[in-house]
Amino acid sequence: MxxxxxxxxxxxxxxxxxxxxxxxxxxxxxxxxxxxxxxxxxxxxxxxxxxxxxxxxxxxxxxxxxxxxxxxxxxxxxxxxxxxxxxxxxxxxxxxxxxxxxxxxxxxxxxxxxxxxxxxxxxxxxxGRRRLEPEQAPRLTDRELQVLTGMSRGRSNAEIGRDLYLSEDTVKTHARRLFRKLGAADRAQAVAVGFRWGMVR
Structure with a gap:
C-alpha cells in the first residue's frame, strides 16, 4: 500500500x-x-x-x-x-x-x-529497469528533431515554421509523425519523452 x-x-x-x-x-x-x-x-x-x-x-x-x-x-x-x-x-x-x-x-x-x-x-x-536503452530509441528525422526542439522551447507551430522556413501545415505534418514515433498524444508528452531519450536538452 x-x-x-x-x-x-x-x-x-x-x-x-x-x-x-x-x-x-x-x-x-x-x-x-x-x-x-x-x-x-x-x-x-x-x-x-x-x-x-x-x-x-x-x-x-x-x-x-x-x-x-x-x-x-x-x-x-x-x-x-x-x-x-x-x-x-x-x-x-x-x-x-x-x-x-x-x-x-x-x-x-x-x-x-x-x-x-x-x-x-x-x-x-x-x-533500476526504468532507464531506457539507447538502442530502443525511436529514430526521428533531422527535421522532426528540429520541430521537437522548438516544442521543448514553448514555441508555437507558426513560430517553429518561421524559424525553419516551413509552412505551418508542414510543421503540423512533422509533428504528427514524431508524435506517432514517440507514442505521444500531445506536445507535452512528446517533449517529456524527448527529454527522457536525450533527444532534446
Missing part, C-alpha cells in the same frame, strides 16, 4: 486531487502540501511513494522543488501536475527529474493510470 503526496497551492484543486487519488487501488494514504518548500520539508518524514507536484506555484515552484527533491533523495518519484499544452513546464520538470506528468483536468481513468504507473516505478525492483 502506498502513500501519495499531492502538492498544489490551490486548496480546492488539492482537495479534489486528494479525493480522486484516495480512490486509486493500492493507495492507502494521501497527504497534501501547499508549496514546493513544504514538500521538501515533509518528504523525509512522509516518504511517499509518489509526489504529485504542481508545476506552476509561488515560491520556488514545482520545477525547482522537483530538482531539489530528486537531488537530495534520488529515490523520490515525482509526477508533475500541469495544464494542457504546457510543454515548456513539462520539459523543465522532466529535465529536473520528474518521471512523468498528468494534466489537472485528467479524467479519473487517466489519473488512476498515471498514479499506478508512478507507484509501480517507485518500487526498488522496478526502478
Amino acid at each position: 502506498a502513500t501519495v503526496l499531492v502538492c498544489d497551492d490551490s486548496p480546492t484543486t488539492r482537495e479534489a486531487l486528494r479525493r480522486a487519488v484516495a480512490e486509486v487501488p493500492g493507495v492507502s494514504r494521501v497527504v497534501g502540501a501547499s508549496s514546493g518548500e513544504e514538500v521538501l520539508e515533509r518528504w523525509p518524514a512522509e516518504r511517499p511513494a509518489v509526489v504529485l507536484m504542481d508545476v506552476r506555484m509561488p515560491g520556488i515552484g514545482g520545477v525547482e522543488a522537483t530538482r531539489r527533491l530528486v537531488s537530495r533523495h534520488p529515490e523520490a518519484t515525482v509526477v508533475v501536475l500541469t495544464v494542457a499544452e504546457d510543454a515548456e513546464g513539462v520539459a523543465q520538470a522532466v529535465a529536473a527529474g520528474a518521471r512523468g506528468y498528468v494534466v489537472k483536468d485528467a479524467d479519473r481513468e487517466e489519473l488512476t493510470a498515471a498514479v499506478l504507473q508512478a507507484v509501480d516505478a517507485s518500487r526498488p525492483a522496478v526502478r
Whole structure:
C-alpha cells in the first residue's frame, strides 16, 4: 500500500486531487502540501511513494522543488501536475527529474493510470529497469528533431515554421509523425519523452 503526496497551492484543486487519488487501488494514504518548500520539508518524514507536484506555484515552484527533491533523495518519484499544452513546464520538470506528468483536468481513468504507473516505478525492483536503452530509441528525422526542439522551447507551430522556413501545415505534418514515433498524444508528452531519450536538452 502506498502513500501519495499531492502538492498544489490551490486548496480546492488539492482537495479534489486528494479525493480522486484516495480512490486509486493500492493507495492507502494521501497527504497534501501547499508549496514546493513544504514538500521538501515533509518528504523525509512522509516518504511517499509518489509526489504529485504542481508545476506552476509561488515560491520556488514545482520545477525547482522537483530538482531539489530528486537531488537530495534520488529515490523520490515525482509526477508533475500541469495544464494542457504546457510543454515548456513539462520539459523543465522532466529535465529536473520528474518521471512523468498528468494534466489537472485528467479524467479519473487517466489519473488512476498515471498514479499506478508512478507507484509501480517507485518500487526498488522496478526502478533500476526504468532507464531506457539507447538502442530502443525511436529514430526521428533531422527535421522532426528540429520541430521537437522548438516544442521543448514553448514555441508555437507558426513560430517553429518561421524559424525553419516551413509552412505551418508542414510543421503540423512533422509533428504528427514524431508524435506517432514517440507514442505521444500531445506536445507535452512528446517533449517529456524527448527529454527522457536525450533527444532534446
